[in-house]
Each structure stands twice: as structure tokens, then as C-alpha cells.
Amino acid sequence: xxxxxxxxxxxxxxxxxxxxxxxxxxxxxxxxxxxxxxxxxxxxxxxxxxxxxxxxxxxxxxxxxxxxxxxxxxxxxxxxxxxxxxxxxxxxxxxxxxxxxxxxxxxxxxxxxxxxxxxxxxxxxxxxxxxxxxxxxxxxxxxxxxxxxxxxxxxxxxxxxxxxxxxxxxxxxxxxxxxxxxxxxxxxxx
Amino acid sequence: xxxxxxxxxxxxxxxxxxxxxxxxxxxxxxxxxxxxxxxxxxxxxxxxxxxxxxxxxxxxxxxxxxxxxxxxxxxxxxxxxxxxxxxxxxxxxxxxxxxxxxxxxxxxxxxxxxxxxxxxxxxxxxxxxxxxxxxxxxxxxxxxxxxxxxxxxxxxxxxxxxxxxxxxxxxxxxxxxxxxxxxxxxxxxx
Numbered sequence: 001x002x003x004x005x006x007x008x009x010x011x012x013x014x015x016x017x018x019x020x021x022x023x024x025x026x027x028x029x030x031x032x033x034x035x036x037x038x039x040x041x042x043x044x045x046x047x048x049x050x051x052x053x054x055x056x057x058x059x060x061x062x063x064x065x066x067x068x069x070x071x072x073x074x075x076x077x078x079x080x081x082x083x084x085x086x087x088x089x090x091x092x093x094x095x096x097x098x099x100x101x102x103x104x105x106x107x108x109x110x111x112x113x114x115x116x117x118x119x120x121x122x123x124x125x126x127x128x129x130x131x132x133x134x135x136x137x138x139x140x141x142x143x144x145x146x147x148x149x150x151x152x153x154x155x156x157x158x159x160x161x162x163x164x165x166x167x168x169x170x171x172x173x174x175x176x177x178x179x180x181x182x183x184x185x186x187x188x189x190x
Numbered sequence: 191x192x193x194x195x196x197x198x199x200x201x202x203x204x205x206x207x208x209x210x211x212x213x214x215x216x217x218x219x220x221x222x223x224x225x226x227x228x229x230x231x232x233x234x235x236x237x238x239x240x241x242x243x244x245x246x247x248x249x250x251x252x253x254x255x256x257x258x259x260x261x262x263x264x265x266x267x268x269x270x271x272x273x274x275x276x277x278x279x280x281x282x283x284x285x286x287x288x289x290x291x292x293x294x295x296x297x298x299x300x301x302x303x304x305x306x307x308x309x310x311x312x313x314x315x316x317x318x319x320x321x322x323x324x325x326x327x328x329x330x331x332x333x334x335x336x337x338x339x340x341x342x343x344x345x346x347x348x349x350x351x352x353x354x355x356x357x358x359x360x361x362x363x364x365x366x367x368x369x370x371x372x373x374x375x376x377x378x379x380x
Contacts, residue, residue, distance in 0.1 A: 015238075018239075025273070025326075026326060026328065029323060036326075037320075038319075038320050038321075039320075040284050040317075041287065041315070041317050042288055042291055043291075043316070044288070044292065044313065044314045045312070045313050046309070049299070050206075050296045056280050066270065068272070068277065075288045079296060081259075082215070084212055084300075090265065091230070091292070091296075092289045092292040092296065092363045093362060093363070094249075095292065096286070096366065097230060097232035097244070097246070098244040098267070099283075100282075100373075101234030101242065102234065102285065103282030105242045106242060106267070109236060111327070121235075123233070124233070125234075126231060127231050128229065128230050130227075130228050130229075130362060131223075131226050131227055132219070132227075134362070134365075135360055135362050136226075137301070137360060138219060143365055144360055145369070146362070146366055148371065148374060151376065153376070153378075154379075155377060155380075156379070161379050164379065165375065165377045168375070169375075170326075170334060171282075173283070174335075174373060174375075175333055175334040176367060177373060178371060181337075181338065181339065181367050182338045182339070183290075183338070183341060183367060183368045184338060184339070185343070185358070187345060188344055189354065190344060
């Protein structure tokens, strides 16, 4: 046994996830459900044309404002050439697909770790269809967003596809995309 | 008048958007509704623990596979420390907020441009609340995703807040988050 393996066994690390830390989080929530109330945040500024930039840093979790994240993450967006953009960054629809991908994968990995299921590899592909007549306001009967998203995930594991699907379905982003979510929108001018 | 302004007037550029190019897209769709069928795509690979990486390049638009985007965009994701991650990148929920932010802003900017409404600045903030008991599988009555998202947008423009809100509401990401969207999920093992 290598030293690395010895440390992993002591800490109960499965799929790279420190399961002990997740169990500590669950214990804290069992003692105080308020500990489970998280709030994630972003601010965004328009740059020019189709370009925008988000800044992501603060969040609330475990009954406190986070103090562990020391620097912000900056995310850019743009539109492709066909949509009169500069194509300097992914567009919003592509960010949705990345959000869904990262969430399905992380949910699978974490829940597998807690159940002691080893995962060797996960790869997935996403395709979101949209009819841009909705977005452009050309036809009120056409929805503005994707009409559907197709996901194909391949998982290298001895667990069954059925159980692994059940684990991926804990994904919060899958929930908010496949179900409706209240968005409280407020706009002021100056 | 500067040379730059002269070019902008010739090309009808408003808010940095080439309105002529958008009108050409609308004309192409008027002649052939198939031109409006877009498909955006992503592939994702699990890295380790809460870390994943997406690759975004190809898309279908205007009756053809895109040939203008010459290199892929790489997006990383991770989980914060409290969720046993390395906090090397935003998490999936934060990417959802960025997707919503970039989409609301770009939708407002483009529709304002087409209507000839000048926008001087747009800034917005996003807060998504979630009770992680849903995600963790601790309570079936708690939803897995955000319970709600609050958006506050400030726009420097002479247009009314009411009209600007109407323009932002063309956002496809606002549509898919605030309404339900079919996700066709398929998982295979190997």
C-alpha cells in the first residue's frame, strides 16, 4: 500500500471526495436544519454588444457568510458570429449546458462516494435544441429557451446504470431546468 | 463626427450590436423557418472529486454546422470547501446564475438595439436560495435546486423600466429556468 492510499483510507476518500467531511455536514444539518440554507450569488456587468462579465465570490452556507474563498471567479459571455457577437466566450445557452453537465456529474460522484461506489470515469455530452424565432420575438407560439436538452452520460463503474442514474438525479441544476423555478425580477433605471 | 461614429452610423450599430446583421438573420428566417433551428452543445469530463471540465465548440445554426468558431472554450467547475471541494472554479449553481445574468443582459441589449433604444450601462445581481437537504437526499419534501432566484438589474437608459423589463424577458435562460424543460437523460456503463 502506498502512503497516498493509506491517507485515503484513513480519511475515507472515495472518488476524490472526503466522505467524512460530507458526513460532518450532514450531522451539522441534523442538529440544526438552518445549517442547510445556502445562498449562491453573482454580479454581472454589460461590457458591449453581446459581451457581459460576471463576478462570483461571496456565498452563504452553514449559518455563515463564507470566508474560505479568497478571490473572485470572473466569467465572460459573448454571442457567436451568427448572432452578431464577437465569439470571445461561450454564450448563455452554452453556460446552461455546462452548469447541467457539472451538476449531474458532481451529484453522481458525491452520492456514489457516500454509498461507497467507486467511479473510474464519467464523460457526458449535451445538446440543447432551440428555435430562435421565440427569442427574436417572431412567433409567440415558439418558446424562447431550449425546446429540449438531450444528455448522454457514460460511466466507468461496476454499479448498475439504474443506480447511477438515480444518483445523478440528485442534481440541483437538473431539478431547476426540468422543473419550474420562481425568478423574482426587479429592474430600475437611472 | 469621428470616423468611428461615421462607420457606426453606416452600419447601424446600437449598443455595440450590428442591427443590420440581426435584421439579415430575421430576413433569412422569414424566407426559411428552418434557418431558426439552433443546437448548442457541450461535452464534459469528470476530473476528480467535485471537479469537472467542459469543452464547448461546435454548434448548429442557420441550416449548417458552424465553421466560424476556431477554438474550443474550456470551462471548469468545482465545489467550495464546505462541500468538500477544492474551490478551484465556480460550482454548478453559480454557473446557472452567470447563465441567467448573461442571458437577461444580452436579451435586453439586443432587443433595445433593434428598437433603437440606447443603453449606457447594465449591472445586475443574483441570489439563489437553496436548502441542501434536498440535494443531500435528507428530505424528500425539499427540492434539490434553488427554491427561488432574486434578480436586481440597474439600467442606465432613457427608456422606461417597464419597457426594459419587457425586453429582458425575451431571455431564453429566464424561460428555461422559470418554466419546465424536458431533459432526456440517458446513462450507460462500461
